[in-house]
Amino acid sequence: MIRKRAPEEFINSADKDFVKPTSIPDKKKARGKPYTFYLDHCISEKIDKITLIPRTHRISRSDVIRAGIQLLEKIPQTQLDTLLANTDTK
Numbered sequence: 784m785i786r787k788r789a790p791e792e793f794i795n796s797a798d799k800d801f802v803k804p805t806s807i808p809d810k811k812k813a814r815g816k817p818y819t820f821y822l823d824h825c826i827s828e829k830i831d832k833i834t835l836i837p838r839t840h841r842i843s844r845s846d847v848i849r850a851g852i853q854l855l856e857k858i859p860q861t862q863l864d865t866l867l868a869n870t871d872t873k
Contacts, residue, residue: 815845 822830833847855863 830844830847834842834844855866858866
């Protein structure tokens with residue numbers, strides 16, 4: 784025999800140990816702090832072209848800068864000094 788339960792009985796039968804979350808956790812990935820620096824038009828266009836190179840995933844201008852920094856950290860100090868000395872600064 785099937786017995787119909789009253790709504791109050793159903794609600795009261797809920798797990799008493801359940802704690803309702805007070806807030807929804809932020810699912811957004813933590814973002815970096817924005818910085819302002821100036822580039823000439825030519826360098827900006829080069830960064831944009833590099834963002835289009837990968838065909839399997841999307842990259843941002845910030846990703847290009849991060850990749851460039853990783854490469855600069857790997858070259859010898861003397862080579863880095865030479866590269867920085869020859870950088871066009873207008």
